[in-house]
Amino acid sequence: MFTVNQLGKKYQLSRSTLLYYDKIGLLKPSARSDSNYRLYSSKDVQRMEKIATYRDAGLSLESIADILDSNESKSATVLEERLINLNQEISQLRQQQQRVVEMLGHNSLIRTAKTMNKEQWVNILKASGMDEQAMHKWHIEFERDLPEVHSDFLESLGCTAEEITEIKAWSTKK
Missing domain, CATH: 1.10.1660.10 (Multidrug-efflux Transporter Regulator; Chain: A; Domain 2)
Known part of the structure; x- marks a missing residue:
């Protein structure tokens, strides 16, 4: 005891x-x-x-009580809701992060920030030997296997909703 x-x-x-x-x-x-x-x-x-x-x-303590005092399906529902909320919070934080990076411009602090933009990512892919066709294939595989993660990744690069829609559409064309 x-x-x-x-x-x-x-x-x-x-x-x-x-x-x-x-x-x-x-x-x-x-x-x-x-x-x-x-x-x-x-x-x-x-x-x-x-x-x-x-x-x-x-x-929250209320959610914890609900989980502990109910069945497994209730637990899964509460946890799924928390995951959805976390994804929304992360998305909002990414947007705020991108805004701050934009406001800083090419200040030296950007190099230490834990962020990468679309241009930097494309440059890394090109430097590693990927051409447009290989990048297209990479997006196709990413979209086919993990469409939500693909969207999150593009969002983390600072892509707008419109750009994400275009890239995802491009990723379904072979």
């Missing part, structure tokens, strides 16, 4: 956080000591492990 302090130490959580989890019903202790201290069983620790994993994935 674990006390609040022991469990908090194990998961780097404050005592007040664990008391809050108890208050909202997310993690109820299985027992109480003679002095009325909360005691957590190994089953409670397993539940806390799941809570920590879901928190690391950015899920």
Whole structure:
């Protein structure tokens, strides 16, 4: 059995956080000591492990409670929704990143930024020996095998929605 302090130490959580989890019903202790201290069983620790994993994935406490108190299909639905939201957040951050790079122009900071634009990518492909035909084949394979990832990649290069649509259409022509 674990006390609040022991469990908090194990998961780097404050005592007040664990008391809050108890208050909202997310993690109820299985027992109480003679002095009325909360005691957590190994089953409670397993539940806390799941809570920590879901928190690391950015899920809200409400979503975590839904997952833990329902079936696997509900879990998959909540996780899929989180993935969709993450993809949208990443897309928005990429757009913001591209705007900042554009505002900086050819400042030296761009070289240290973790970003690449379409022109830089094409230059790398050409420098590695790829001609237009080989690049076309590369896009065809990418689009056929991983169409959503292909879109995300193009977006990460700063391609506009219109350019992405054109490249994806070009990628379906042989």
